[in-house]
Amino acid sequence: MEKIPILRMGQFLLVTIQVDLYDRLALNLEADLVQMVSKTGARGVLIDISAVSIVDSFMGRIIGNIANMSKIMDAETVVVGMQPAVAITLIELGLPLTGVHTALDVEKGMELLRNKILVDGPENDGDDDDNASDSAE
Amino acid sequence: MDRRTMATMTTTPVTVLNKDSMLIVKEQDVVPFRNRVKEYATKIGMGLVNQTKLITAASELVRNMLRYGGGGNTLIEVVSKGRENGIRLTFSDKGPGIANIEMAMKDGFTTGKSLGLGLPGTKRLVSEFDIKSKPGEGTTVMIIKWKNG
Known part of the structure; x- marks a missing residue:
């Protein structure tokens, strides 16, 4: 069974998609990534789609899902390297x-x-500090 | 006979230069199908953006055919109209058909669990779009992307 490798680099997970994704592969990636975020406590996920020539509504939904799932697992997702033609197509597709x-x-x-x-990190701490000092005053 | 007349009424008369067909029965057929479409689009010299739009549209339709129609047959044709060349794709399944095409063509409408972008989104990506469906008999979708369209 083909699998898309997920690399860990410090607090981040890196995924480079270099094959044409069919549905099962994309769904597996979604599940694997969320598992990995949970297992490694990663704070960020970077998905490189520079080699992907087609993103249809299904693939788009998977990317959105990964971002939202990671978000509620306290990790941010960044998609990088989108080809211009893919961007044009995605927007026209809606x-x-x-x-x-x-x-x-x-x-x-x-x-x-x-x-x-x-x-995100220090700012949240900062807010807490502010509140603490506010109440102290 | 009836259907034939309908077809000629709604679609532009074109000359078919080359044709190829491919059976789609499982998910793994989608990628080879997309590659085949790409081959033909490259052969007629279609630009990258139009190619991407065409292949994305093809991907949407083939996925619909698998999900709702249980697979079916696809036809890839190189067509010409006057000086313009293009690719015509036809997707026919013998699935349950679409009860209300008008609704199915609306953004956000879906009977499945998708975003409901497939049909209306696909229509925006191509030059010509034609859909015929009879409940209980199946659905046929035809799209044309002109090389410079």
Whole structure:
């Protein structure tokens, strides 16, 4: 059975899709990724689709699902490397991938993930501190 | 006889230059089918964006055919109208058919668990779109993407 490898790099999980996805493969990836987020406590998921030439409504739904599932598992998802023709097609199809973070390439995607985690992390602590000091005053 | 007249009324008369057919019975047939469509689109020199739109549309329709019609037959044709070349794809299944085509063509309508973008979204991606369905007999969808359309 074919499988799409999921690599762990520090707090992040990296997935590079280099084959044409058929439904079963995409569904397996969705399940595997959520499992991996839970197992590794990853804070971010980066999906590279630069080699994917077709994203239809099913694939789009899977990408959205992965992002939403990761979100409720406390991990952010960034989709990187979308081909221009795929972007044009997705919008005309009526699938704007709302709720999915995107970046042009892997490097920008990693940066986005790092910032997201940095911002989310300390900021929440900061809010708590503010509240604490507010009540103290 | 009746259906024949209908077909000529709703679709543009074209010349068929080349044709190929492929049976779709399982999920794993989808990728080879998409590749075959891509081959033909590349052969007539269709640009990348139009190719992507056509193949995405084909992917949607073939998926519909598998999910709702239990698979079926596809026809890939290179067609021409005047100076314009294009690819015509026909998807025929012998599934339960669509009771209300008007509803099925609306964004967000679905009887399955999908987003309901398949048919209306597909129509937006191609140059010509024609759907015929008879409850209990099956559904036939025909699309054309012109090389520069």
